[in-house]
Amino acid sequence: MSGSILTHETTTTLRRTGATGEITLSPGRAARELCLKRGDFDLAVHIGRIRTVPDDSDDRRGGRRVTRDEIERIRAAEGFPETLRESVRTVGTTEGAALMAVTKARFTRLARLGLLVPVRFYVNRYRAVVWLYLADELRQFAGEEMNAALLKGRTPEGLRGQLTEGVDLRPRNWRGRYLGFLLHQAADPWTRAAAVAALLGSVEVSAAVRDPYERSRLNRLRPVPPAHATPGSPAARLVEEIMTAADPDEIDWLRKNLAAEMEAARRYLPAPRPASRPVPSPPDGEETRHEAEETGRMRGLLGRLWRRDP
Structure with missing residues (x-):
């Protein structure tokens, strides 16, 4: 039984990724191999202690993995794992x-x-x-x-x-630090734009991005808040407040950055739009009958006009 469990974990957490075919590990597996709690692992990635690569299989294009070489580099450092743990305390x-x-x-x-x-x-x-x-x-x-x-x-x-x-300035400074992390991890211009949009209120995003299909794409790529709370709860509203820029100069700066990132995103890949639905042609003979009826009515009208005395 233990053998089957180990085999399952290997196939689901180890993968070759990218053009070089490097062996990569899922975040959970990497955290265990580096003797870190998952939250501390995420923070280590956030502050650059652990380098990651994009997860090619992630539909949201925001997932990350860790190469086997990176794991070995960190494990070979002097004082591992205590020094690594202390660096993220x-x-x-x-x-x-x-x-x-x-x-x-x-x-x-x-x-x-x-x-x-x-x-x-x-x-x-x-x-x-x-x-x-x-x-x-x-x-x-x-x-x-x-x-x-x-x-x-x-x-x-x-x-x-x-x-x-x-x-x-604690909320604002945290937002600035968090945005830097998101931009560093962004896989393409759309995820960069979504990172900036995540720190703006919906009214500000709508004013900066008029196209509803572009806003829809930004919403799909919106990063998950780092502090979790039950949706709709007072705690969730407080998290949203901290996540959202409040000062006019900060909002203006973010809007300008969002506009620049959106220009790059549009050049990179236009937002998907629903296919236009063609207007069906009338059945054979239907258009001819309709035209004949219209022509007959017109002739009748003209005939009555011509018969009227001058």
Whole structure:
């Protein structure tokens, strides 16, 4: 029984792909071989720790696989798997503040000002957004001399003014980071355009892309949100809010990028449209009878007019 299970897994997770015929692994199989949880594997791909190749069999043209050579390269690195796991370790506000030796309040201020960029988020059971940061990036920020003044003493006046005005750049910075990942992984111009459109509201997309068939194609290629929630739930609405650009300048920038990506997508491959339905011809003799009836009525009308006295 165990033999049949192993055979099944091999045939469904190992595949030769691309012009070179490289042996590739599914994400799940690759995660196991790299001693990572699936979520950590996805993050490692996101930040470039693991290189992937397009999945030629994916109908959405967004799937990725990992070559056997890439697996061996990572496994051969010194300190594997601990160093790989540590490179994708994420922390929240409490652990991040402790790692940087600052208070939670200061950590939150730095994050709201955009100085600490979150790499992922989730909505907890209290419907609050929990931002997560790469531990490596926090250590690097805390270790740079130029940031020493931000970690102790009073926050500079200009930054304090932004906080007073309610600035919070965490969602926007996350969107920028996420879009960079999507564009890097995009297989063609249409998936690039769909990645940009995913961060705009439906009204903005409709204004930028007038053709309904093009919008339909963008919707089919729309990437799955990285934070999952039950559709229609308050958590799902909160995720959608974070996914959607809000500031006018960010919206304008995304719309300009979407227009440029759409121009490239149209040149690459026009959006599919339904085939035009030909108008059926009338049965043999039907058109002749119709014309004869019309001609007879016209002659009768003219005859009555001619018979009228002047």
